[in-house]
Amino acid sequence: VSTTEVATGVLRELRTICGDDNARERPAGGVYVSPASAEEVAAVLRLANEHHLTVAPAGGSTHGSAALLHTDIVLHTNLLTQVEHYDHADLTVGVGAGTTIAQLDAMVKADKLMFASDPALPERCTIGGLLATASHGPLRHGYGGVRDYCIGVRFVTGEGRRAKGGGRVVKNVAGYDLMKLLIGSYGTLALITSASFKLFPAPRQTRTFLAEFATAKEALEYRDRVMASPLSPMCLELVSPGARKIMRPEMMQDSWVICVRAAGSDAVLARYRKELGLAVSRELEGENERGMWKAIEDLGCEVAADSHAEMIYLSVWPRDVSPVVDAALEASALEGVDVSVIGRVGIGLLMLRIGAAERSASEGASALIETLRQKFADRIAVKAKGATNPWPIASPSLASMRAVKHALDPSNVLRGREVF
Amino acid sequence: MPTPAVVEQLRKIAGRDAVLDRPEDLMLYEYDAGVRKCTPAAVVFPQNTEQVAQIMRLANSAGFPVVARGAGTGLSGGAIAPEGGVVVAFARMNRILEVDADNMRAVVQPGVVNQQMSDTVAHLGLYFAPDPSSQKACTIGGNVAENSGGPHTLMYGVTVNHVTGLTVVLPSGEVVHFGGKTAESSGYDLTGFVVGSEGTVGIVTEITVRLLRRPERIATLLGIFETIDDGAKTVAAITAEGITPAALEMLDGWTLRAVEAACHAGYPLDAGAVLLIELEGLAELVEEQAEAVRTVCFEQRAREVRRAKDENERTLLWKGRKTAFAALGRLAPSYYSQDGVVPRTRIPAVLEFIGEVAKKYGLRIGNIFHAGDGNLHPLILFDPRDPRQLELVQAASTEILEWCVNAGGSITGEHGVGLEKRNLMPLLFTDDDLDVMLSLRNAFNAAGVLNPGKLFPTTRMCRETTGPSANPVLQAEGM
Numbered sequence A: 001v002s003t004t005e006v007a008t009g010v011l012r013e014l015r016t017i018c019g020d021d022n023a024r025e026r027p028a029g030g031v032y033v034s035p036a037s038a039e040e041v042a043a044v045l046r047l048a049n050e051h052h053l054t055v056a057p058a059g060g061s062t063h064g065s066a067a068l069l070h071t072d073i074v075l076h077t078n079l080l081t082q083v084e085h086y087d088h089a090d091l092t093v094g095v096g097a098g099t100t101i102a103q104l105d106a107m108v109k110a111d112k113l114m115f116a117s118d119p120a121l122p123e124r125c126t127i128g129g130l131l132a133t134a135s136h137g138p139l140r141h142g143y144g145g146v147r148d149y150c151i152g153v154r155f156v157t158g159e160g161r162r163a164k165g166g167g168r169v170v171k172n173v174a175g176y177d178l179m180k181l182l183i184g185s186y187g188t189l190a191l192i193t194s195a196s197f198k199l200f201p202a203p204r205q206t207r208t209f210l211a212e213f214a215t216a217k218e219a220l221e222y223r224d225r226v227m228a229s230p231l232s233p234m235c236l237e238l239v240s241p242g243a244r245k246i247m248r249p250e251m252m253q254d255s256w257v258i259c260v261r262a263a264g265s266d267a268v269l270a271r272y273r274k275e276l277g278l279a280v281s282r283e284l285e286g287e288n289e290r291g292m293w294k295a296i297e298d299l300g301c302e303v304a305a306d307s308h309a310e311m312i313y314l315s316v317w318p319r320d321v322s323p324v325v326d327a328a329l330e331a332s333a334l335e336g337v338d339v340s341v342i343g344r345v346g347i348g349l350l351m352l353r354i355g356a357a358e359r360s361a362s363e364g365a366s367a368l369i370e371t372l373r374q375k376f377a378d379r380i381a382v383k384a385k386g387a388t389n390p391w392p393i394a395s396p397s398l399a400s401m402r403a404v405k406h407a408l409d410p411s412n413v414l415r416g417r418e419v420f
Numbered sequence B: 001m002p003t004p005a006v007v008e009q010l011r012k013i014a015g016r017d018a019v020l021d022r023p024e025d026l027m028l029y030e031y032d033a034g035v036r037k038c039t040p041a042a043v044v045f046p047q048n049t050e051q052v053a054q055i056m057r058l059a060n061s062a063g064f065p066v067v068a069r070g071a072g073t074g075l076s077g078g079a080i081a082p083e084g085g086v087v088v089a090f091a092r093m094n095r096i097l098e099v100d101a102d103n104m105r106a107v108v109q110p111g112v113v114n115q116q117m118s119d120t121v122a123h124l125g126l127y128f129a130p131d132p133s134s135q136k137a138c139t140i141g142g143n144v145a146e147n148s149g150g151p152h153t154l155m156y157g158v159t160v161n162h163v164t165g166l167t168v169v170l171p172s173g174e175v176v177h178f179g180g181k182t183a184e185s186s187g188y189d190l191t192g193f194v195v196g197s198e199g200t201v202g203i204v205t206e207i208t209v210r211l212l213r214r215p216e217r218i219a220t221l222l223g224i225f226e227t228i229d230d231g232a233k234t235v236a237a238i239t240a241e242g243i244t245p246a247a248l249e250m251l252d253g254w255t256l257r258a259v260e261a262a263c264h265a266g267y268p269l270d271a272g273a274v275l276l277i278e279l280e281g282l283a284e285l286v287e288e289q290a291e292a293v294r295t296v297c298f299e300q301r302a303r304e305v306r307r308a309k310d311e312n313e314r315t316l317l318w319k320g321r322k323t324a325f326a327a328l329g330r331l332a333p334s335y336y337s338q339d340g341v342v343p344r345t346r347i348p349a350v351l352e353f354i355g356e357v358a359k360k361y362g363l364r365i366g367n368i369f370h371a372g373d374g375n376l377h378p379l380i381l382f383d384p385r386d387p388r389q390l391e392l393v394q395a396a397s398t399e400i401l402e403w404c405v406n407a408g409g410s411i412t413g414e415h416g417v418g419l420e421k422r423n424l425m426p427l428l429f430t431d432d433d434l435d436v437m438l439s440l441r442n443a444f445n446a447a448g449v450l451n452p453g454k455l456f457p458t459t460r461m462c463r464e465t466t467g468p469s470a471n472p473v474l475q476a477e478g479m
Helices: A003-018 A038-050 A101-109 A127-133 A178-182 A216-228 A241-247 A266-279 A286-298 A301-305 A318-335 A361-379 A398-408 B004-014 B023-029 B049-062 B114-124 B140-146 B190-194 B228-240 B253-263 B283-299 B311-322 B324-330 B344-361 B387-406 B422-428 B431-445 B472-476
Strands: A023-025 A031-033 A055-058 A073-076 A083-087 A092-096 A150-157 A162-166 A190-198 A206-213 A235-239 A256-263 A280-284 A309-316 A338-344 A349-355 A380-384 B042-044 B066-069 B086-089 B096-100 B105-108 B163-169 B175-179 B203-210 B217-225 B247-252 B273-281 B302-307 B334-337 B365-369 B378-382
Touching: A003 A023, A003 A031, A003 A038, A038 A055, A038 A073, A038 A150, A038 A162, A038 A190, A055 A190, A083 A101, A083 A190, A092 A101, A101 A127, A127 A190, A150 A178, A162 A178, A162 A190, A162 B431, A178 A190, A178 B190, A178 B431, A206 A216, A206 A266, A206 A286, A216 A235, A216 A256, A216 A266, A216 A318, A235 A241, A235 A286, A241 A286, A241 A338, A241 A349, A256 A266, A256 A286, A266 A280, A266 B283, A280 A286, A309 A318, A309 A361, A318 A338, A318 A349, A318 A361, A349 A361, A361 A380, A398 B175, A398 B190, A398 B431, B004 B042, B004 B049, B023 B042, B049 B066, B049 B086, B049 B163, B049 B175, B049 B203, B066 B140, B066 B203, B096 B114, B105 B114, B114 B140, B140 B203, B163 B190, B175 B190, B217 B228, B217 B283, B217 B311, B228 B247, B228 B273, B228 B283, B228 B344, B247 B253, B247 B311, B253 B273, B253 B311, B253 B324, B253 B365, B273 B283, B273 B311, B283 B302, B311 B324, B324 B334, B324 B365, B324 B378, B334 B387, B344 B365, B344 B387, B378 B387, B387 B422, B422 B431
Parallel strands: A031 A073, A055 A073, B042 B086, B066 B086
Antiparallel strands: A023 A031, A083 A092, A092 A190, A150 A162, A150 A190, A206 A256, A206 A280, A235 A256, A235 A338, A309 A349, A309 A380, A338 A349, B096 B105, B105 B203, B163 B175, B163 B203, B217 B273, B217 B302, B247 B273, B247 B365, B334 B378, B365 B378
8 A cells, every 4th residue: 555545545534524625635745634623633643543644743834844744644733723711810821732922922912911932933833833842932031931831731642532731720730740741742742732821911111231242151151140140131142143143144243142131110120230230232122122032033943944054952051051152163163064052041041053055954963962962961951953853862761751652642653753 | 568578678678777667656657737547567768769769679579559758748648658558758868969059950859858958058049949838847859749839839830840850760660860950851851740740650869959049139018908808809909910929828817816826927816818928039129019019909908018127027927827727726626728729810709609618517717828829728627536527528628629620720739639639630630631641650650559549539440449359559549
């Protein structure tokens, strides 16, 4: 039986489940399907189990094109956009996995609230994708990661069972914390159909303070001073000269920038000015401020469509940021690739954009990861964007991961053949 | 039931003085701070991870169930031994192994007392944020098992938000390491999964915790209200102002009179309710917020708003809150503490309902709770010597928790499910939800050798109960 023949029979069944318009053939082989409810998702997954087919979830494809996924069925979440609850006075919301970050932002903004995730391409990035990849933007510094404010999740396991974890309230320890298990699992355990979140009051005014330095080391020493101060900024970001050039090609200075974003009254902002001191060379507000943070959020978003660029995401000890950046720059020179760095350096999260004019960026990225692994061993965690395996360094807890995978997706349907 | 030979083997593993098996010693380990009891067959005090692994392997080969125990301050029966079970107590694994101020982390053994962690790093200007009311006694291992909260979790989150790595002894006896000092780990977030799993998937033997920097300024306010309803409405009004206090606690008038009599915190004796509101952060911000909170309180008809003048006054106000449970011991021989959660806008309604339930059952119910996140602790006073009273208490509790669930809330905000609320799980979860959770437990703990009978409802499994000759492990499991 050829792949195409399987697809034809399966396509018919998928159309019965999801409607004729919501299942179609993929040019690369296999099918696309867009279920409109959790029941339909469950039916699709049960069908896949029955026919021994693999399923890859797809949201806004900001981590890579769905066309490149090596799978029998691409399950799009684009029709899962229902609002399950929005309790603005309780600061909670629950939406379908296909809802984009921009849609959610717009909904809560009207009530002066904020969803505290600011990943790349919010107009495309979906809630399901955000959770599956545990993506983060600059707000990760001040508000924590999505694992810290996702309060409930509904999902369909690889086996096709509908279930949930958590709920709708901000404090809840009933049952296992399945949110934690699914967040960052890259769609290998279950398909998230909807999720609930804690919201935050939107800041009434913000300012961004930029301090420029000749070297990464000086910039990170300044970070230390900010971290040791009584300030608690919303964002604390490092931008390398290379990253700055990608964001603002007209910029000529070769400086490392520490960007500090603060919220508060005039008196609070005055205090930031005083504490941040003379190192601050510019202060941004309004459109300029928003534009700069958007550029930081979106850095690397073009990578998915460009074989000459690759992103890797590192989580390192805050103290190791300086040596990791040095090692990455050194290795990139040896490998003949360009490395641009941004990151939430107060908490040790770094994003490296690998650009390679002459060769494939993924080879350059692999070489770089290997160098970092040898140097920093278990003090570093790595995730790769758009890659077949999101975890380029095998997790030391692989056996436990397999046990979890087997419990929820025994036939390895979800992203089967790709990750496990 | 472990035989004398098994007890002898436990002694070989942990040391001759590290195993208890005399009835008078075991009695001390038959209860926690909740209302359930079961005498363990033995108690063992391991001193390192390898000994814990050996104990687990012995449990598998000899066929006895095991439960980990910290200080026994839990309120849901999580650390109560199953019939014929062995308690693995962490009193001798109580060392802080490393303080890494540069990376804002500490690595600790599970027996470290919560308060001791913060005290140890105070000179560095750091602290450990989760602060259960039992923090002077409870252990970080217990906090991890139950995903404990506390008053300040409103701003800082519960235990899982402050743990980045774990060393775990799996039920098989295998030792694994999840996460580390990094903010994020490679692969699944198994650290996050194990925290709050109530000791049912592994025994945690080392914990990497996140430390926070102490805020520059703390303002502690006491809002005094004529009625409990005014106090309850103020909670939502403060949130609507865009202010997230570090803590926002409420005591009803009846409870605060009992507390005042016991600890002289300076609470007003004739108030309907008080709110204890704490604001933390940059001095300028805290002063603005304190002013805004004061205004909101008066708008909601507060009679008076006091502010602690110094650390002594602050400590006194908190002493009243943190010792409130104990203070109620003056009024009745025992109390039953509930842990339901409602969306915070439903606080006025749920308090009214609790009043009706108290009337209906003829019980005295005090309310002292984490108002900011809607986490209630109705305290129902009773006399455990009267079995009829316990029945009434449990019926009243179930009614209150059903109300919470119907309002979109939960049966537990921070105490855990344990033995106490396992049969209420179907209020929140479908059979499929529970099956998924059970399949995850079974992925690590299929034989139920580790903390059997907890968290999962027995009601749906009782049909499978077999005769007295069955494996004690499975029997305790209700299978």
